[in-house]
Amino acid sequence: MRCSDISLWLGGIEPTDLTASDDARPAKRKRSLGDFHTPPDSLPAGLAPAHEGQVTPKSRNGSRSGRTQDGDADPNETRRPLSVPLGRPLQLRRLRSASSSDITDSSNTHSVESSTTKKRNKMYEIRSGFRVLPFSTRDSRTGDQGALVADFSRISNGRQGFISRTRQRDIEEDAARTGVLEELPLNPYFDAVEGGQRQTGEMSESMESPGICEVRNIHRTAVEYEYLGQDEAAWNAAVHYPLLRLAMGYEMLVDVVPCASATILDDFVPTGTLNGNKVDFCLAFNPRWPLRPGKVGKTTASEAINKVRLQTDDICVNHTDFSPLLESPIAVSIKAKRADGPGTRDAQRQLGIWQVSHWVYLESMASSMDGLDFLPSIHVVGHKWEFTAFSMKDGTPRLWAGFPIGDTTTVFGVYRIIWCLRRLARYSVEKYWPWFNKAILEQAILEQD
Numbered sequence: 423m424r425c426s427d428i429s430l431w432l433g434g435i436e437p438t439d440l441t442a443s444d445d446a447r448p449a450k451r452k453r454s455l456g457d458f459h460t461p462p463d464s465l466p467a468g469l470a471p472a473h474e475g476q477v478t479p480k481s482r483n484g485s486r487s488g489r490t491q492d493g494d495a496d497p498n499e500t501r502r503p504l505s506v507p508l509g510r511p512l513q514l515r516r517l518r519s520a521s522s523s524d525i526t527d528s529s530n531t532h533s534v535e536s537s538t539t540k541k542r543n544k545m546y547e548i549r550s551g552f553r554v555l556p557f558s559t560r561d562s563r564t565g566d567q568g569a570l571v572a573d574f575s576r577i578s579n580g581r582q583g584f585i586s587r588t589r590q591r592d593i594e595e596d597a598a599r600t601g602v603l604e605e606l607p608l609n610p611y612f613d614a615v616e617g618g619q620r621q622t623g624e625m626s627e628s629m630e631s632p633g634i635c636e637v638r639n640i641h642r643t644a645v646e647y648e649y650l651g652q653d654e655a656a657w658n659a660a661v662h663y664p665l666l667r668l669a670m671g672y673e674m675l676v677d678v679v680p681c682a683s684a685t686i687l688d689d690f691v692p693t694g695t696l697n698g699n700k701v702d703f704c705l706a707f708n709p710r711w712p713l714r715p716g717k718v719g720k721t722t723a724s725e726a727i728n729k730v731r732l733q734t735d736d737i738c739v740n741h742t743d744f745s746p747l748l749e750s751p752i753a754v755s756i757k758a759k760r761a762d763g764p765g766t767r768d769a770q771r772q773l774g775i776w777q778v779s780h781w782v783y784l785e786s787m788a789s790s791m792d793g794l795d796f797l798p799s800i801h802v803v804g805h806k807w808e809f810t811a812f813s814m815k816d817g818t819p820r821l822w823a824g825f826p827i828g829d830t831t832t833v834f835g836v837y838r839i840i841w842c843l844r845r846l847a848r849y850s851v852e853k854y855w856p857w858f859n860k861a862i863l864e865q866a867i868l869e870q871d
Contacts, residue, residue, distance in 0.1 A: 761804025
């Protein structure tokens with residue numbers, strides 16, 4: 423098309439009155455500062471806010487929350503260092519006995535709450551970081567904790583056997599066949615007690631020890647994985663879990679629960695710490711024992727635990743909402759690290775934070791903490807297994823750490839670990855489980871009734 427043709431075409435278009443067109447069409451609102459009205463200088467009587475006249479605290483540069491007026495972070499603000507654990511109050515988990523939807527008059531709320539619920543609705547605060555202490559101090563060897571440490575000491579110094587005598591011949595034949603001659607510990611054997619532990623669900627260190635073939639396989643795998651530089655996941659799958667399962671067996675009241683992805687409930691994460699402090703395994707109570715896994719049914723313990731769960735915000739019976747632990751109370755927590763990784767200090771730090779959270783959770787749920795002196799745990803670094811114990815004395819969290827209970831560098835070291843794990847399981851059944859039933863489960867039943 424030529425330019426002359428375009429000119430002729432434009433000339434044939436009739437002129438349009440743009441003013442009339444704008445008047446006929448509704449005006450479009452434009453974004454303008456004039457559209458935003460400022461609040462009145464005063465409100466009608468009775469509507470003034472309670473904080474009127476109060477001055478909002480500001481930082482040194484006049485901005486709130488350590489930010490500039492443009493909303494950016496203040497580069498001059500001093501960042502607080504992470505601490506374990508400082509200052510943030512933790513709201514207890516018990517729900518009120520009557521929901522807000524059922525109570526329209528807020529003035530009646532306090533009258534419908536039980537005295538125990540009122541107590542649990544106060545705010546808890548962990549005032550200082552936990553201290554890591556050795557078992558050499560006098561305070562570390564009292565009560566049930568002292569009894570455990572004394573038993574662990576006896577098997578390390580030869581005053582107590584840790585392998586059932588029924589395995590002696592197999593161990594000697596295995597040494598002759600393989601040519602692997604380990605130094606024989608002093609007095610390693612004991613007479614196993616034949617009884618009804620399996621019928622009662624109780625685990626005991628006096629039970630018959632596992633066979634030499636299973637124990638040697640764990641030892642060989644551990645040595646191989648150290649040589650290969652395997653990661654923590656491989657150690658957990660091929661060394662730690664088989665060892666725990668070999669010690670604890672199957673279909674018992676205390677079970678082995680892998681829980682490497684379990685996180686602490688946000689309300690129980692201490693101030694200044696990230697919610698990344700986890701453990702790898704737990705020894706936990708199976709409330710449905712003696713029912714076989716997968717069998718539908720209820721027990722007295724499972725019904726009581728369900729009542730506890732229904733009285734909590736997160737429908738769980740621990741300080742974590744990890745699914746396999748929703749209805750299985752934790753008895754012993756276990757943290758594992760590679761020998762060439764962050765090692766002992768990191769394992770102790772993560773265990774300490776985990777146990778602080780567990781203790782505060784129990785305080786929030788229990789009618790009384792009387793009778794519970796400590797929470798047992800284990801930290802594993804490479805081949806070495808060590809017993810740790812968390813306690814709260816005068817409001818100060820303490821982690822007793824560093825007591826050896828065996829290692830995977832030798833067959834006899836693996837047998838020591840198995841004996842100590844079974845001793846911890848017996849403590850859990852004889853001491854911790856009765857306390858948990860009385861202080862938490864019975865209390866939940868009373869409140870619901």
